[in-house]
Amino acid sequence: MTDPQSSLSQHAARARRVDRRAQLRQLRLVEARQRAWREEGILVLAVMALGSVVAWVGAVTGWGLAWVLAPVTALVIYTAALLWRVIYLARALPITSQPRRVWGLPGLIQVRQRRLSRRWSRRQRRLIGLLKRYHHSAMTVPDAMVVLTAEREIEWLNRAAIDMLGLNRSDIGLRLDDLWRTPAFIAWLKQGSDRPALELVAPADETRTLSLRIEPYGSDRYLLIGRDVTALHRLQGVRQDFVANVSHELRTPLTVLAGYVETLLDTDEGQDPQMHRILSNMHQQADRMRRIVEDLLLLSRLETSQPDADWFETIDVARLLEPILNDARLVSGEEGHDIRADLDPTLTLWGVPRELQSAFSNLVFNAVKYTPAGGRVEVRWGRDEQGRAVFSVCDSGIGIEARHIPRLTERFYRIDVGRSRARGGTGLGLAIVKHVALRHGARLEIDSTPGEGSCFRVIFPGP
Template sequence: MPLHARTAWTRTLGQLAIVLALALLAGVLVGYPWQLLAVAALGIVAWHYWRLRGVLLRLTARQRVEPSGGNGVWNELDRLLHRTQEEMRGRKRRLVEMLRAYSAAAAALPDAVVVLERNSQRVRWFNDAATRLLGLHYPDDIDASLGERLQPLPVARWLASGRRAEPMLDVPSPASAGVRLSLRLIPYSDELWLLVARDVTKVMRLEQMRRDFVANVSHELRTPLTVVHGYLDMLDPEEQPEWAPILEEMRRQSQRMTQLVEDLLTLSRLEAQDSLVDEDVSMGSMMVTLRREAEALSQRRHAITVDDGADIDLIGSTRELHSAFSNLVANAVRYTPAGGSISIALARSADGGAVLSVRDSGYGIPAAHLPRITERFYRVSTSRSRESGGTGLGLSIVKHILQLHQARLEIESEVGQGSTFSCHFGPERVHARERDVARLPVAGP
């Protein structure tokens, strides 16, 4: 117990003892000691209850308790209540200042910020940028359904995904047709979510300029490369034997540059597409083709096995999926030393979808490189990639093709143990194989 409270308590007990002693002495003088002592005790209790009543009334009415000048326990209680009230007022004042500062900061953000209720998707608060980018107006849109306010954007369905909602990277603004937005949902509590909308118009314009530049330059490089190929084919190394190594290296490098141009054109074409024309993809024929390509690239240097026991087909683009799968197979052959093994498998996933995996026993990829391995031109080992003839665009092409099929690429790798590249397709992209297709043995070289 603090010193002031202990002193006040001792002083109050002393005062009570003195009052009771005086009452007892007066009772002895008049001949009624116990009666006067009882009356004094009742008076003391009544007085304390009266003081307690006053404190409760002030607290109930939220009145400010002023410290009194006495030195009893009730005076000390008034001082403690006054100090507590002052501390609470100070904390409340600081909290209000912080809330105002945060509100001002959120209002000044160039990105639109909207606070939503999780279950009802109703708007609780939004900043000034939400008016400019999303077309929300205060106070009309407070407590309104965000899905209804942002039509025709598919926001309601997107919000229903909750924590699993992927960012919407390029959508038109409801307030301005020429503005492109990136929407992101941040569940920051059990009851409230945060919707952040960013103006990416300039970024998308620059990205389109980059795509057009790459596509145009790649297209223009085709003609000079064709001319170079023609002249190289006309040169006969038997006429000048000393030129043979030089001509061979020139042919090899020109072919590598041609492949690079073709990959750039493929990547530019994929980036310019928002969707693909769906068709039934015969995975039986696909697996036969992948095995044939793997054996042709391997030249009997690897043990190749194929597992096509899932008995399913996919829905998508046969051309694009073949491009993606063959890229994975080519990488497995390219980065697996002679004597290694390569396994291609098609299987059902637990959610009813499908997984096509390509596993190798190659060099493996360090964990630090995995997050960036699908970036264009990103190389784990520059020297090894050049020796193997890779362009650095294969996995980027695979990623874009899978995204157009609402699929994803997962990579597992361990240095010295090999890598596994898995293409995961949702149930909506899978159906049972309906027609007879050339079947592969479940496993075997």
């Protein structure tokens, strides 16, 4: 462990050395100024003496213009000496070190020039060292890094890019989309600056999965970053398999249990008030567990499989929503919610009917469940200002705080656990909605204000 007293002493000694160097630099500068003024004074005196000699010689020889030409001669000589020194400095400007010192006042310019030259050399050395350290650190980063030009040409890459992306140093200067011809990657590369991250199999190793993203920097450069997410994908696969297997194993015993409870409710023993209450609670909880298992199985299928092209068809969404709205009015019952619908009967959608029905019904039923009695629920299907198809459900319910919104689509995430259970929620509805939207190229947007209500929108790609 470092001694605090020793550390303070080292800092104090370092500060004294810095002050001493600053004092020496200031002293040298003062000495250079004094020497320059002395030299310039000597030059002036010499020129004046020469002018006096010219005047004396003229007086001795009887030349009347000697007193006029003497100061002119002295001025010309001084100007010529000054001009010669300035020309020498001008010629020496590109040179970092002058072998000969310029005397007089122009020598101050030379001193300043040498100081600037030394300072610039130090800065260059520091910059070169910094660039070397940056290059070394960038080369050792475990993530793949590729610098691209505006034309998607490779300008620089690190060792991880060679390992993960199958590139070589000889590929510098070539277009990346000419080297990596995967259609999904080429389509992703052509997207705008707001492109999401892309996950795909590494071209150099099919057992590895990469997550790619592009960050612009400067005016015309892009940085492609690739991260190995193979371990994360394996963990997700294990989790999904576990959930799917457990859900399958739970389905049969839950069905048997619910069947026996229903049978007991129909017997004479089930008519006893106390026994009827116990069996009713058992049947209610078994039914809730059955719904959770069904939602888990559906969510597992959405996450682990890709929709078959044969499942897609042209959907009359207005007609699909009619039974959902009727069921929502039945769920509302005595609470008397004002359920309104604004549906465009001419707007159809290309998708999987069963998945979209599940997503739309989850949003509508959630709005009814979490809106107080007599509240308003508005269901809309139509195009927005940009021509995109949008399904929205807005309510006048309790609203959601902003800190909860980013986590609403997580599994089993509930804002109010007691209220959710009382309403019969499984905590999986919005997760199902999110995955259905992703499988149809759409996205889920949530706007909410506490005390004023919420609005859930599923925005599908434009025409």
